[in-house]
Amino acid sequence: MSATEQELKDFRGQVSAWMKDNQPADPGFLLPQTFMEVGDERQLEFLREWQHKVWSAGYLGMAWPKEYGGGGVERVYQAIADQEMRRHAVPICFNVIGLGWAGPLIIDIGTEAEKARYLQRILSAEDIWCQGFSEPDHGSDLGNAQTRAVRDGDEYVLNGQKIWTTMGNFAQYMILLARTNPDAARKYDGLSYFLSPMDVPGIETRPIRKITGEYGFTETFFTDARIPADCLMGEEGQGWKIAMQTLQYERGAEAGAAGGLMMVRVTIDDMIEELHDVMRDGEPVLKDPVMRDQLVRMIMEEKAIALGDRRAHIAPLTSDYPGSLPLSHKLRTTEMTRRMRQFAINLQGAAGGLYVGDDEARQGGFWQRAYFNSFSATIGGGTSQVQANIVAEHILGLPK
């Protein structure tokens, strides 16, 4: 039976009150805006505690099955909880690979044993999950992954290297794409998918220092690392198919995610709000005709994307190039975000040259760091250039 409007309204009030009462105090250090920015133990512990609290209160994994730690209610409740988390600007639920990708995948195609073993601990943040897809030599070319998994009795032996492993140094588990058959006729058919433990001899992580100066990713090395054979998900050779299914969750196409605020969205309103008092030529920056023109362009760009999301659902207005709006969405939003954040530094005058750590940096260097971090989205998940190729080839039909 569907929830009534009154029930949903009451629920919203209840979440809102809870968020207000439980909103953590400012910890005195910059909190990550996305899960890719968890750089040290104190950030990790802070976020782990917060996620556990949100889940304990019943506001995370609300649509996941009850027997695995979920709430067993309609998705609409989680959507409301997420909106309230965003509205109250609480910290993120950081176990994103678990909540958003591995969890929904396990619910959809996992065995009973896998569900029982993993799902609740994802929600409670007892198990942090990471993802082992990208390799140093195969950034955007996922199908060419070369990390080897060789069956030996009731174990697989792993050798190779992954890179850009978000929270690799903190994670208990990894969703791993590895090659079980190097001789397969098609490179895709040689891949298999594993739910691999990280605390295994032979798996080592090395933190990567990012452009921001902080940590957040690791390189992950596999040297004769042995994992139980039942870590294989599905069957050998199904790795590519399962990886593609995982990416569907990443792109938000499937509705299986546990929910929770996954990233702090920084909007153009935030930029205007925070920087309106900057002076330029002795006047507020928002009075400067050149800066005004730039801002209007950015507002239009953001509005066009919001309108495009609407138009995408109106079939007669998408008949020219069906699929163009959704397929170019990642390209457009991430590029827009990058430019907007760069402009936010530009707006600051001489203070734009300050950085995290300087007492006089505006908002503690928030925009400077945010700009650098925005590249994780224009590069990760397929670079903008690869995205443009995909749109050109799949939507416009241009040759490879």
Add this chain to the structure above:
Amino acid sequence: MSVIGNTALKFSEEQAMLLDVAREFCRDKSPISKVRAQLETDTGFDAALWDEMVALGWAGIALPESCGGSGMGVATVVPVVEAMGRAMLGTPLISTTLAAQFLLRAGGENRFEGVLAEIASGTTAALAQLENADWGDTSIACSITADGVLQGRKKFVADAEVARLFAVLVNHEGAPALAIVRAEQLPAGAITPNTLIDQTKRSASVDFTGVPVTAENLVTGEAVAEALRDVRLLGALLTAAEATGSAASCLDTVVDYLKTRKQFGKLIGSYQALKHPTVDILSAVDSGRSFIYHAATLVGDGPLDRDAEIACRMAKAHATETLLYAGDRAVQFHGGMGFTYECDAQLYIRRAQWSQQQFGDAQHHRKRLAALLLD
């Protein structure tokens, strides 16, 4: 409240049907060969084709039923004009629609019932407003004397030579007023045609000096200024819709060429230097369509509100810059062919310059958007 503001976007069944019919009509009746055949004619369009459009009811879709229109509102003109833009079909539909809207909005539904009924049944009309090249100039020199005689000249009057009716913006005792003038009233030699960069379009200077206007053909009062502001915004929207259609077919032209032309042994569409800007055109056209139908969602028969004004200005600022970019790249990507008159890229790059300058260019609108959004 967010600066992003209103993001309503609705598209009715009627609009969808109209878009479908208009696209098919324009595709069948106005292939590029027909467009080219009109480039150097006096009127710039095929009179028989205009009659067919009138028969389909397009001259009156935005007009009230009491005036012989179909009462569907100006929003329904948007899909028709987009389709015309796609086919590069030059007709007096935009001019006629805007002149009618000026009459309707300044004078009210009843006052000009007869004239509007004429327009709905195919009488072409033009909007005579500018006196110089500055869209931001609010002064009006063209005046009406105490005994009701016009004095002055209007410039850049689109479709002036074929218009049977003129909606003329005049200065009446220091305030804007609307005078209705019949083509027959103009003295010989009053119209001086322009040579336009876009050969699918026509415009002229019109000297109204000496034309008498009776009291019933003169609208004064505050409603005129508001109507003028709204008609200019609607002009911006319709120009944006047309430009968006043109940019979409410009994109198709580029894509076709990139899929067939070979250089260095490869289809040129495989080169990323051409591929990626083409994707940029696609994205810009996508945004253009979102903007024009968003604006169409917000403009009604009544005075335009703040959200509608923002939407029309954004649509114009975005759409014509999109066409400028698409046309410019279309010429470049066609290589040596692109430099020739024979290549269709010229049609788009010419249309782009024309569209940018109708009802205020992108900078004009962004300047006003800044005031609306940031002050």
